[in-house]
Amino acid sequence: MSDYEQDLIDAAWPYWECEAEIAKRFYAKASDEDHIFYLRAQLWKELNPVDGFFNGLHKELKDAVDMYPKVDKEIDRHDYHFLLLQLVQEFNHYVVLADIFEHLMGRPISPDDTVQLTEEKKLGDVRRAYVEQNDPLLNAAVGFTEGGGARLFREGKELNGSKVNELTAKAMQTIFDDEHDHYMEQAKEALSHIKSEEDLQRMKDAIQKISEQRVWMRAEMFRDAMTKDEIESFIEANRR
Ligand SMILES: [Fe+2]
């Protein structure tokens, strides 16, 4: 691993671990109703992956069709393949989590069941502000923070005991395996844009800003499993 790669991971580390801690505390006590609450929010996220960077699965799928004739002209085939793969995987994340939602609700899911919570909306705005600067380095920083180092899924895949926990563990294992690959791909991309210490600093700043907002997004969807004070001291204590 190059030094820069370690620097990027260190920048995100306390925030990623905080996402894990929030999820762990939530799952330890979650009622069926708590599961339903967070699933509505997570399902929205899967249908609108990396909101602010992507524009919802429907539009991204349409754009992918339009991009096809440009493959190996303006668009690298490897990049195009990664895009297709990511869209298929994100749709599958929706599929597996919607199955849990239906199990809990005892009825079919409808499009109105998903919800974009306030902090998720803010996260989209933070990403959009970087993307609008049209700077490949900042785009790569947005990509690098996708999925928060897969920490929610790392915790979720260890659940056991109840039926809902077993269903969740299976779904989260699937998502973890995918998100882990996304993260490796995006890390490679991010490193290719760092040519100086100044670039590194700019990328680290963006990674920290986005990652912090990700933590508030998790706190909201996991019903304040950690308080604001607990989150702030956790992040300080886990800085690298
Ligand atoms: Fe996903």
Ligand SMILES: [Fe+2]
């Ligand atoms: Fe993802």
